[in-house]
Amino acid sequence: MIPPNGFVSNRVLKLNVGFLLSQSLGTSREVEFDVPPLLVADDLKLAFLRGTLRLSRTSEGILVQGVLESSVEGECRRCLSAMSVPITLHIQELFALGPGKSEFFIDDAAVMDLTPLLREEVIINIPLAPLCRPDCAGLCPQCGHNLNLGPCDCLPDDIDPRFAVLTQLKKPE
Numbered sequence: 188m189i190p191p192n193g194f195v196s197n198r199v200l201k202l203n204v205g206f207l208l209s210q211s212l213g214t215s216r217e218v219e220f221d222v223p224p225l226l227v228a229d230d231l232k233l234a235f236l237r238g239t240l241r242l243s244r245t246s247e248g249i250l251v252q253g254v255l256e257s258s259v260e261g262e263c264r265r266c267l268s269a270m271s272v273p274i275t276l277h278i279q280e281l282f283a284l285g286p287g288k289s290e291f292f293i294d295d296a297a298v299m300d301l302t303p304l305l306r307e308e309v310i311i312n313i314p315l316a317p318l319c320r321p322d323c324a325g326l327c328p329q330c331g332h333n334l335n336l337g338p339c340d341c342l343p344d345d346i347d348p349r350f351a352v353l354t355q356l357k358k359p360e
């Protein structure tokens with residue numbers, strides 16, 4: 188169910204791993220994610236979340252490994268238009284049994300919450316300066332026109348000053 192704001196809640200990131208904790212060490216299960224727009228935190232929305240995580244029972248807790256693909260809203264560094272920025276998250280993290288031992292842990296109800304991990308991974312992996320396309324023409328430095336939409340009426344501002352002098356000389360008296 189997608190709520191009216193268009194995002195599913197981060198409840199989908201809370202996994203009950205009771206079944207795995209009762210298994211012998213080394214047992215693993217795969218959890219597949221194919222989540223529509225997701226509200227990870229108030230300040231973090233993902234357009235989708237796809238991929239598979241392998242959860243493995245270890246002596247210390249549960250090791251989470253896998254690759255997730257997602258996308259966040261961002262801004263092109265040259266033309267400042269809104270764009271979706273693809274991100275790939277390579278997850279490898281141990282969820283400890285009970286709080287205190289690790290930033291990431293499994294609570295008393297055998298629930299592990301992937302939210303803080305995902306939030307951290309997304310923030311680390313967001314490209315700092317994405318481009319809407321490799322040859323983005325950017326904005327005119329004089330009038331701010333988006334040059335991807337065509338040229339503006341401004342004169343090029345990179346005329347060599349020596350040539351500027353020549354233009355002066357050529358001017359009719």
Ligand SMILES: [Zn+2]
Pocket residue numbers: 263264265266267268318319320323324325
């Ligand atoms: Zn751009």
Ligand SMILES: [Zn+2]
Pocket residue numbers: 327328329330331332339340341
């Ligand atoms: Zn211009």
